[in-house]
Every structure is written in C-alpha cells, then in structure tokens.
Amino acid sequence: MTEIFGISLPALSGQLLIGLINGSFYALLSLGLAVIFGLLNIINFTHGAQYMMGAFVAWFLLNKTGLGYWWALVIAPIVVGATGVVIERLMLSRLYKLDHLYGLLLTFGLALIIEGAFHHQYGSAGLPYAMPSQLTGGSNLGFMYLPNYRAWVIVASLAICLATWFLIERTKLGSYLRAATENPSLVQAFGINVPRMITLTYGFGVGLAALAGVFAAPIYQVSPQMGSSLIIVVFAVVVIGGMGSIMGSIVTGFGLGIIEGLTKYFYPEASNTVIFVIMAIVLMFRPQGLFGQR
Amino acid sequence: MSEPQPVASTALDPAWEARYQRIGMAVMFAIFLAAPFVVYPVFLMKALCFALFACAFNLLLGFGGLLSFGHAMFLGMAGYMSAHAAKIWGFPPELAILTGMAASTVLGFFAGLLAIRRQGIYFAMITLALAQMVFFFCLQAPFTGGEDGIQAVPRGKLFGLVNLSNVHAMYFTVLGVFTIGFLLIHRVIHSPYGQVLKAIRENEARAISLGYRTERYKLLAFVLSAGIAGLAGATKAIVFQLASLSDVHWTMSGEVVLMTLLGGMGTIFGPVVGAFIIIAMQSYLAELGAWVTIVQGVIFVVCVLAFRRGIVGELEAFLRRRRGP
Numbered sequence: 069m070t071e072i073f074g075i076s077l078p079a080l081s082g083q084l085l086i087g088l089i090n091g092s093f094y095a096l097l098s099l100g101l102a103v104i105f106g107l108l109n110i111i112n113f114t115h116g117a118q119y120m121m122g123a124f125v126a127w128f129l130l131n132k133t134g135l136g137y138w139w140a141l142v143i144a145p146i147v148v149g150a151t152g153v154v155i156e157r158l159m160l161s162r163l164y165k166l167d168h169l170y171g172l173l174l175t176f177g178l179a180l181i182i183e184g185a186f187h188h189q190y191g192s193a194g195l196p197y198a199m200p201s202q203l204t205g206g207s208n209l210g211f212m213y214l215p216n217y218r219a220w221v222i223v224a225s226l227a228i229c230l231a232t233w234f235l236i237e238r239t240k241l242g243s244y245l246r247a248a249t250e251n252p253s254l255v256q257a258f259g260i261n262v263p264r265m266i267t268l269t270y271g272f273g274v275g276l277a278a279l280a281g282v283f284a285a286p287i288y289q290v291s292p293q294m295g296s297s298l299i300i301v302v303f304a305v306v307v308i309g310g311m312g313s314i315m316g317s318i319v320t321g322f323g324l325g326i327i328e329g330l331t332k333y334f335y336p337e338a339s340n341t342v343i344f345v346i347m348a349i350v351l352m353f354r355p356q357g358l359f360g361q362r
Numbered sequence: 363m364s365e366p367q368p369v370a371s372t373a374l375d376p377a378w379e380a381r382y383q384r385i386g387m388a389v390m391f392a393i394f395l396a397a398p399f400v401v402y403p404v405f406l407m408k409a410l411c412f413a414l415f416a417c418a419f420n421l422l423l424g425f426g427g428l429l430s431f432g433h434a435m436f437l438g439m440a441g442y443m444s445a446h447a448a449k450i451w452g453f454p455p456e457l458a459i460l461t462g463m464a465a466s467t468v469l470g471f472f473a474g475l476l477a478i479r480r481q482g483i484y485f486a487m488i489t490l491a492l493a494q495m496v497f498f499f500c501l502q503a504p505f506t507g508g509e510d511g512i513q514a515v516p517r518g519k520l521f522g523l524v525n526l527s528n529v530h531a532m533y534f535t536v537l538g539v540f541t542i543g544f545l546l547i548h549r550v551i552h553s554p555y556g557q558v559l560k561a562i563r564e565n566e567a568r569a570i571s572l573g574y575r576t577e578r579y580k581l582l583a584f585v586l587s588a589g590i591a592g593l594a595g596a597t598k599a600i601v602f603q604l605a606s607l608s609d610v611h612w613t614m615s616g617e618v619v620l621m622t623l624l625g626g627m628g629t630i631f632g633p634v635v636g637a638f639i640i641i642a643m644q645s646y647l648a649e650l651g652a653w654v655t656i657v658q659g660v661i662f663v664v665c666v667l668a669f670r671r672g673i674v675g676e677l678e679a680f681l682r683r684r685r686g687p
Contacts, residue, residue: 105483110483111483111486111487159663159667162667163666163667166670168482168483169429169482169483169486170666170670172429172431172483172486173429173619173623173662173665173666174662174663174666174667176616176619176662177658177659177660177661177662177663177665177666178659178662178663179659180616180655180656180658180659180662181655181656181659181660181663182659183655184652184653184654184655184656184658184659185652185656187651187652187655188651188652188653188656296612297494300490300491300494300612301491301494303487303490303491304487304491304494306487307480307484307487307488307491337502340498340501340502341495341498341499344491344492344494344495344498345495347488347491348476348492348495351476351479351480351488352476352479355479355480
C-alpha cells in the first residue's frame with residue numbers, strides 16, 4: 069500500500085508534512101503581520117529578524133542558562149515582544165502621521181541592523197538546537213513515519229492561530245481592537261487608551277513571530293539569516309490572502325504550505341517559486357487578495 | 363514635529379529652478395570629466411552604474427510615488443542578458459548592453475502589469491516577491507551559471523573601434539551611458555507626461571477624475587524605470603566582466619532604496635550623491651564584513667526618523683530658504 073498510480077505514498081506524505089510545517093510558519097508570521105497592519109498601518113519588515121531573534125533567545129536560554137524548550141516557548145515571545153514595544157515607542161510611533169511607506173523603510177533598516185549584528189556575532193553558520201526530550205521519536209502511521217516534534221509544531225501553531233482568532237473576533241478586548249482599526253480617534257474618545265493598545269498590539273505581533281522562531285529552532289538550524297528569505301515568502305502569502313481577515317491569513321498560510329509541499333513532490337524545480345506564481349495569478353484575477361476587501 | 367513638504371510642490375520660481383538645475387548639472391559633469399585622473403577609475407565606474415540605477419529607481423519613487431522593493435531584478439536580469447550576449451553570442455558591447463536593456467524592459471512590462479494593480483505597501487511587497495521569483499529563476503536556469511554567475515565576459519570594442527580594455531576608454535563609455543540615461547530621465551520628468559505623473563503621485567483620485575488613465579501612466583513609468591535600471595545593469599556586467607546572483611538578490615533592491623533615500627528622493631541629483639556615498643562606504647568598510655549591513659540599517663533609520671528629505675533635498679531647501687520666501 070505504498071504506491072498508488074505511481075505515486076509513492078511515503079514520499080508524498082513526507083513532502084505534505086514539510087508543507088504543513090512551512091504552512092504553520094507562514095500562518096503564524098502572516099497572522100502577526102496582519103494584526104500589526106490592521107492597527108498600525110505599517111508592514112513590519114523586521115518580522116523575519118524578530119522570528120530569528122526568537123530562535124536565538126531559545127538557543128541562549130538553553131546554552132547559557134540551561135532553561136529548556138518549554139521555558140523558551142514562554143520567555144522568548146515576552147523578551148522579543150518587549151524589544152518590539154521599545155521599537156514602537158521610540159521610533160514607529162513617530163511615523164503614524166506620515167506616508168505608510170516610511171514605516172516599511174524604517175522596519176527594513178531595523179531588520180538590516182538586527183541581522184547584521186547577529187551575523188557579526190555568530191557568523192553565517194547555523195547553530196544546532198536540541199529537540200526537547202519529551203518530543204523526540206515518532207510514530208509509524210502505516211503509510212508514513214510521523215516525527216512527534218513535527219506533529220507538535222503543526223498542532224501547537226494551529227492552536228495559537230485559532231486562539232488569536234478567538235481573541236480578536238470573539239472577546240471584548242478584540243472588539244476594542246477591531247473598533248480602533250476602523251476609527252482610532254472615536255475609540256479614544258470613548259476613553260480607551262489607543263496609543264497603549266497600538267504598542268501592545270505591535271508587541272503581540274512580534275511575540276507571535278518570536279514564538280514561530282522557537283518552534284523553528286529544533287527543525288532548522290538557528291542562524292542570523294533564517295528569517296530574511298522566509299519573510300519574502302510570507303509577504304507573498306499576505307498579498308495572496310489579503311490582510312483583511314484573521315481567518316484568511318490562517319487558511320492561506322496553511323493552504324500555501326500544503327501546495328508548496330505538493331509541488332516539491334510533483335515538480336521540485338518549481339517548489340521555490342510556486343507561491344510567487346500563485347501570487348501573480350491571484351493578482352490578475354482578484355487583486356485585493358482571496359480574503360481582502362476593497 | 364514639522365513635516366517636510368514634497369520637494370516638487372515647493373517649486374517657487376521656475377526660472378530660478380531651471381538655473382539651479384543647469385548649474386548643478388554643469389558642476390556634476392565637470393567633476394565626472396576630471397575625476398578619472400584623480401580617483402581610482404574602477405570605483406568611479408561602479409559608482410556611476412549604481413548612480414544611474416538609483417536615478418531610474420528615483421524616477422518611479424520620487425516622481426511616480428511608487429516604492430519598488432524589487433528593482434534588483436532589472437539590474438540583475440539585464441546584467442545576465444548582456445553578459446550572455448557578449449560572451450556566448452559574441453555581440454559587440456553596444457549591442458550587448460542594448461540586449462540587456464531590452465530584456466529588462468520586457469520584464470518591467472510584465473512585472474509592472476501585475477504590480478500596479480495594488481498601491482502603497484502592497485506594491486512594495488509584490489515587487490519584492492516578483493524579484494525573489496526572478497532570483498530563484500536565475501539560481502536555477504542553466505544559462506546564468508548558478509552560483510558562479512557568468513564570468514570572464516569580454517569587454518570587446520565599442521562600435522568595432524574603441525578597445526574597452528583600456529580603463530579610460532571604458533570609463534568614458536560608462537560616463538556616456540550614464541549621461542544618456544540621466545538626460546533621458548531629466549527630459550521625462552520635465553515633459554507633460556512627467557507633470558501628469560507628479561499629479562498622480564500627489565492625488566491619484568483627482569487625476570482619474572480629470573480623465574487620465576492613471577494605470578497607463580504608472581505602467582509607462584515602471585517600464586521606463588525598469589529599462590534604465592537595465593541599462594545600468596547591462597553596462598555594469600560589461601565593465602566588471604561579470605554577471606552574478608548578488609545583483610538579483612533582494613539586498614540589492616534594498617541598497618538602491620537606501621541610495622535614493624539618503625541622497626534625497628524626488629530630487630534630480632539626490633540618487634547620484636546617495637549612490638556615490640554608499641558605494642564609497644562599501645569600498646572603505648569592506649573588510650569590516652557585517653558592519654556594512656549594520657551601518658546601512660542605521661542610515662535607513664536615521665534618514666526615516668530625522669532626515670526624510672535626504673542630503674540634496676536638505677540642500678535645496680536651504681538654498682530656497684536663503685533666497686527668501
């Protein structure tokens with residue numbers, strides 16, 4: 069039962085699994101971008117660097133203080149989110165009245181600084197990060213071997229995404245957030261501290277990126293440039309999905325990960341470019357993105 | 363916080379502006395004519411190629427208001443085509459450069475068709491993603507030589523007469539190419555078409571209501587910018603006898619944004635000044651490795667936070683202030 073119509077089932081499901089893992093990262097990162105864009109109206113180019121910082125914080129915790137993976141899952145988003153809060157207070161908050169392009173340029177510059185600094189300190193070789201002992205091994209599903217850690221990443225990412233969706237779409241706090249996205253000055257007039265909400269939103273989005281970085285650390289090596297090529301793909305994902313809806317980001321992220329995995333099996337030469345090709349096609353027929361509104 | 367006005371809308375006295383630009387151009391070309399006898403010509407040629415690249419980029423950003431984060435695709439693709447034409451097809455340098463330019467113009471047409479469907483931040487993200495697609499194409503396509511690039515491209519003889527292996531002959535050829543591109547951009551900006559482009563930048567909805575098909579104007583700006591960026595890339599490949607992946611990489615797209623921002627976007631001389639500063643910095647700091655990236659990032663942040671008009675923009679504002687209201 070390993071081959072149907074000339075398709076090798078273990079190989080195909082292996083690629084699908086990798087696709088789902090990538091999809092988890094696309095979903096977590098594009099979700100953070102969408103939340104930040106909704107309130108701040110900037111595209112956070114630093115997102116890839118902050119994802120990388122999350123992985124590095126996990127590596128530091130393990131190698132300098134002996135705190136393991138589970139601690140890193142909590143501490144890394146808080147630490148990196150705190151740096152995000154500082155960035156927002158010191159720099160981004162000065163740009164809200166200007167053209168949105170300045171936010172993009174500023175965060176691009178910050179990404180260069182952060183990546184350059186880590187590159188200077190740690191070189192370009194990747195640092196290995198040990199998998200947590202509770203999640204080593206795997207289970208044989210009959211048609212494929214499923215490593216426990218990868219299953220954990222997919223389930224945990226999906227859970228975080230859905231929790232974020234619930235927080236924004238179904239809670240009181242989320243309703244303030246959505247209201248502030250529509251009309252910040254009116255919300256402020258009702259006595260809600262909108263600037264603080266903006267700061268915390270940026271910190272939250274950045275924290276999501278750092279969390280994705282911790283998830284990625286045991287799978288990929290921890291290296292300064294791990295975020296920069298990923299973030300470009302995530303931008304394409306955001307263009308395809310449109311940034312209007314939270315659920316849209318989640319669905320597009322996972323969906324494109326799966327499509328990328330399938331391409332890796334059927335036509336590996338195109339696996340690097342398939343998401344960009346899909347972006348081009350979507351732009352031709354639905355420029356606002358699959359889930360975006362005009 | 364005082365917000366700087368867009369440079370174009372503070373134009374007070376057309377006669378004074380025209381004189382300022384004539385003097386500026388005379389000074390610039392006088393410097394470029396004398397420079398190879400004082401400064402290392404290879405550095406100058408590199409800086410001139412990037413200056414033209416930045417001017418092409420500035421045509422789109424400074425006058426069309428469109429921030430492309432993928433301009434490396436035009437520089438790199440034209441470089442590959444021109445290197446391929448010169449090395450494999452045995453084209454003379456002038457035809458090789460034209461081949462590269464034609465390739466980037468065609469690429470610019472199709473990339474532009476897609477990108478102008480969205481505005482602002484989305485436009486930047488789309489161009490970045492398209493450039494990344496071109497990067498992967500260049501990494502995998504057989505004719506680009508993958509990681510090695512196309513090496514040992516012959517410089518050949520210009521029009522069959524001038525041997526370009528002479529460094530001064532090569533320099534003045536590059537200066538000629540730069541002059542053609544620079545004057546073309548200058549002409550476009552001051553043409554009726556350029557005025558409409560500025561109107562679209564200032565208020566697209568109003569331009570549409572005046573009856574302009576704004577998407578056509580934007581597409582033409584994109585194609586022109588791509589073609590001139592390609593002219594720079596094709597020339598660069600002949601000068602350095604090399605077309606490589608670094609010219610298609612996204613970091614190159616970021617560098618041209620930085621050059622334009624530092625020099626002053628929307629000014630005529632800004633991109634040239636910015637390109638010379640960045641290339642000089644890269645040459646002098648080259649041995650410091652990752653510090654170059656850090657310094658570039660710091661310049662970005664400082665420019666955006668405190669210095670949005672750029673060097674030439676600040677200078678122009680100073681000259682106008684001194685002249686009185």
